[in-house]
Amino acid sequence: MLNETEYRIKDLSLAPQGMKRINWAKAHMPIMQSLMIRLEKEQPFKGLTISICLHVEAKTGVWIEALTKGGAKIAITGSPGSTQDETAAALVEYYGAQVFSQRAEDFADHINYCKEILRVGPDIIADNGADLHELILTDPEFSHLQTKILGATEETTTGANRLREDFSANLWPTLVINDTQAKRIIENRYGVGSSVVESIAHATNVMIHGKKVVVIGYGYCGSGVAQRFRGMGAHVTVVETNPLTRLEAHLEGFYTAQLSDAIPDADFVVSVVGRDNVLTAKDFLLMKDKVIIANAGHFQREVDVEALNELAEYKEEIIPKINLYQLKNKKQLYLMSDANLVNLSAGNGNPIEVMDLGLALQTLSLERIALASQSLAKIPQPVPYDIEMAVAELACDNWINH
Amino acid sequence: MLNETEYRIKDLSLAPQGMKRINWAKAHMPIMQSLMIRLEKEQPFKGLTISICLHVEAKTGVWIEALTKGGAKIAITGSPGSTQDETAAALVEYYGAQVFSQRAEDFADHINYCKEILRVGPDIIADNGADLHELILTDPEFSHLQTKILGATEETTTGANRLREDFSANLWPTLVINDTQAKRIIENRYGVGSSVVESIAHATNVMIHGKKVVVIGYGYCGSGVAQRFRGMGAHVTVVETNPLTRLEAHLEGFYTAQLSDAIPDADFVVSVVGRDNVLTAKDFLLMKDKVIIANAGHFQREVDVEALNELAEYKEEIIPKINLYQLKNKKQLYLMSDANLVNLSAGNGNPIEVMDLGLALQTLSLERIALASQSLAKIPQPVPYDIEMAVAELACDNWINH
């Protein structure tokens, strides 16, 4: 058992409760279950310490279990605001992981916790947004790690872009998890597609059948969202500016239209584009009374909330997750979750299976670094193709043929 | 404003909060909105008192608003356990309705509240399960009402059956709301279909795509559930004993099988049959480890929970709404909401629009009784066909052509 200086969490007594959630997640993560068995036998991480920055929640807990069974010593911190305190407790209590994370932490706390998990002297880091990379590459306290680190994973494309743009050189191989076709299909098309529709239906209690839904964007996420709305009986119009992609939506059976033609009729407007200011003042003014607006794209900035505030006479939270904006033209618009990603903020986020696959990519990437980091170039790079295929194969074996 | 003896609710100060919820519901009840306008003008309920027994929640609040605008004086009680205290407060505060209802009430309280709303001396009753009918027909305190009552509505088929079987004679016309094709299609196929899938996805956070789902029963509800699961990417197998209905499911593109052949492979088993003991001990023993079981049929008894308890070594609530049963054969089964109707108990119940239509049937039925009760036979009977068509017409006007 760790002593009390080796972790910083809210309340260790929450551990049993946290373990229940981890077990629920684990029951639906058969890929990670099968990896655990192999890792426990092969001990690829034996003698290695891994410092991790990733959401401290039940699914991550399953991953920590797998890594520790594979011989790793773990130090972990989460992201500000997303830590589940009971999961944190379970990780300390049952896996001996050094957890530095609490739900109520602010960004300064977060950086302090990042430092704590680097102080354990990792051999490998698993980063999320490049915060750990930055500390090692810029903070003298951690410069000694520059030669120790075997390699890293980075969860996000944004983090990988920071590495490429902001730091002159990477000193080890960094495998970027999100830049895989596997995640694009499983997470974007199917995970996001279904969780967006489910979140909106759940939070609003409005019937989807027969509703006019405008889906803006028809990429992996957008086509998934459009398909799922249709699967629930909605009348979907797709807005897409790339003519070839628009053609694809049209032939798939969706109505397609220009944004300004589609909006006035819509009961729901869902933005899934991935760039800023998709919905702006002129769009809000075209909308029908009682329209429901949600963002399922990349950032809150996809909806120009500031402009909406300016157009409004008043706003109020009418039910949880939904603000009513009364415009000066007397129409009432409903904005979900302040335009934050609707499946995360008004729902439960991605289904468990998305993380089963994503964390398997993480696990095999870490294993490659542990066993063969010298075979990899010292740059940010996609997950090796053979790992992506291996994970897809595991998904076929464990999701389909079981 | 009513004085304090004229209502019994939890806390009048909750009224503004209750009004917000009523307004959210109202925004998605355009049929009721349009009826309100006409009723306010025509005053069909002028001088009449209506005593109502129906769930005291936001959607019902919209109905009370419509009836009071139409000239009615209202006394209302809810059902044990389902009362929203803030809605109750809003009804008293903003509509002057005499509400006798609190969330924490037990069945004895409920009957007392029923008596209170009869003491106001109604001209018309709107019943739910025939409790008000029973009091008037059997309790001497209310026998004077037997000649006063112009007529009634009864929400449920169960209540109508009680009227026909348990009481020698009805003394006024009673229009049965649920026995309409309109409710069967809108509520059963579309309302239940989508809310069951959404509730299960939300409560479990499990991906529906690619999951093997066994849907037992392919009636209005069952076919709706099967269609929506398929619309979310599930692999659905339908179990149905009527050969013609099974053929329909087969030609619609669903796999069909005997229950015992379908169960061993299932990730989800959802019972939507409407009779007792659809799933029993022998079925639980066939199930796969980690299967998730839900009931979307009529009563909890559709799943033999007692037998499941006997088969289990232990059970625990693993996450809210879901109990894990560890069977003696070492398999783990997950039962949602103790086999209570999954869309009501693990989700938000039917979408708002189902009640928009259902309460419109109520409203026009009450109006018919107010204006022309003598044209109706003094028996329990379906809602007159012209009312059903009028409501469908209103739905077309307000849901489609808006």
Next chain:
Amino acid sequence: MLNETEYRIKDLSLAPQGMKRINWAKAHMPIMQSLMIRLEKEQPFKGLTISICLHVEAKTGVWIEALTKGGAKIAITGSPGSTQDETAAALVEYYGAQVFSQRAEDFADHINYCKEILRVGPDIIADNGADLHELILTDPEFSHLQTKILGATEETTTGANRLREDFSANLWPTLVINDTQAKRIIENRYGVGSSVVESIAHATNVMIHGKKVVVIGYGYCGSGVAQRFRGMGAHVTVVETNPLTRLEAHLEGFYTAQLSDAIPDADFVVSVVGRDNVLTAKDFLLMKDKVIIANAGHFQREVDVEALNELAEYKEEIIPKINLYQLKNKKQLYLMSDANLVNLSAGNGNPIEVMDLGLALQTLSLERIALASQSLAKIPQPVPYDIEMAVAELACDNWINH
């Protein structure tokens, strides 16, 4: 082998060719195959002669095989214009059926052939449009049959209506095949639905994906047609005057509109209503240049072809099955198959399986008459419920569990 006076067909040497087609049909008629085995063993028709009026084509051939194996002696005639001469030859050559039928026959020939098959002195008749009934009930030559006939089947609802309306009394039980829920689902929704879409795609070679299709009528046939067009990627708008049925289409995810609002945008207009003059002059004038019009309803009269001719400057057959009408407003309209039922006239009619089920209903109905006609009232009546269920059961056994 029959002698040459006992049949009248085009060319006996076509028999081997006809047998090939019968065998192809039989390969896809497992219900009839299974019935054949039982009938051959039980010989319910032993000593009985059955006179049949039904299309002489390959699927009917399979039925004749089953009846003769069951002990029946068969005399058969077809309908004007639909006889396959090679099937006729095979029935004579291989089953000893007395066939009176040729493709080129006119209506006078048809009645003569009906008389021929009555001259063999049937015990049972299988009628199609009530022509055989009429001869026996009104022509003195056949009045002696009035007491001999045990009973009859009648394929069509139209024939059954003639029996009820035009003849004062039926003298034997007549079982009406088309008035069954089984046929409504299998034939109308699935058989017609798919064959209409396939026929239009095949005859026009136009891509269905992305096309705006207006389907008029949302009954069993219409909803099937709408579903299949959607399944092929079309953008479907449903026109339906019954508000409750319209609501169903709307919630199922279809756009719905008034005819005059839907037509101007349509690439295809398909009428599936079942009454006269659904599409008339005012509708043709609203249509878009190059629209394709088809009828999948009941009779050609559903489209007012005469009015179309009057509106046209000229018409010509532009490709087989499709006439171009150049209207005086300079728009070009394309009418398929002169508004005859498009799946029959421009395609191959219903899929084989529809007849597998329909002829099984015929067979069990004839068997009931052969074995227990005295148990049936002497009126036109639906196929007994137990027969319908038995056929559905056979379909489940032979279509699904094979």
Next chain:
Amino acid sequence: MLNETEYRIKDLSLAPQGMKRINWAKAHMPIMQSLMIRLEKEQPFKGLTISICLHVEAKTGVWIEALTKGGAKIAITGSPGSTQDETAAALVEYYGAQVFSQRAEDFADHINYCKEILRVGPDIIADNGADLHELILTDPEFSHLQTKILGATEETTTGANRLREDFSANLWPTLVINDTQAKRIIENRYGVGSSVVESIAHATNVMIHGKKVVVIGYGYCGSGVAQRFRGMGAHVTVVETNPLTRLEAHLEGFYTAQLSDAIPDADFVVSVVGRDNVLTAKDFLLMKDKVIIANAGHFQREVDVEALNELAEYKEEIIPKINLYQLKNKKQLYLMSDANLVNLSAGNGNPIEVMDLGLALQTLSLERIALASQSLAKIPQPVPYDIEMAVAELACDNWINH
């Protein structure tokens, strides 16, 4: 009018009939219609001769009309066996095109015709399979064209591969039409997907609803075929060896399996893989009695027909387009069209719109060569991206917003 030495066709008197078919096609080729108007005005091909090798059929006729309106002089030959003689006549009669093509020609004729159309001394060639390229690059008679030719198009990927592999150098830019994302989506997923299902339904007259269909391959074509079968009510199992693609099919809601597990249950087996010997002797032996086999992949060789012949006791054409093979194990297998591409050989090929888009790519590619061949490298290369986008834009304008 051309004199008789300037063309070689079957029968000039067929021209009016050919023009009808061209007009039918043109009515459904709005992109080509809109291009015609612009080309007629701008005359980009003025003074240029284009020699074309492409199927001489109605849709090609629309293209020839567009090119001649744009100022080109045309010489054209078709492919052995696919020439529509009436189209050939119309091209001579109404557009003055020098057509050398007849339906009954053999491969030697074909090469002779290719020479004829080169003898007119083209400035540009539009090739199909690289036959024209080969003649110019290898036959001394045409070596003088090597310096005259401005550039070329090549319809097929196979032709482009021959150019790259078999000829040391290309002497002009060759734009490869089929290597575009636009064709992949429109032709492969939607065109092939729907025409395969329609062809099989039409040729067999078998009901698709409820049938077990095994689709082998889940690329652009295969996923389209799988989707359309599902859209017609089939129960589809996908066989796909790439694990990530298999996962996609699984999450999309399809059953997936190994070939040997899927085959024994199948009513239909459709190969859409694009490589040789997908279905071989061991597979045929696993198949169910009465299975229907079709190829929708690339070449006939996808099905090992020779092996099937060896396994068979006898074979016969049972209905047009379908051979019955009676195996020694007594099972009967049905092979469609001798394993030739089923949508071409048993149906009408791709829908007209596929060629509207494909010929627009051809037209704009030829225009680029006419106006700016010097801007292009002298190698086989994809259609420039701006042309692909321009065609997609035209499709949006003319297919959607009309």
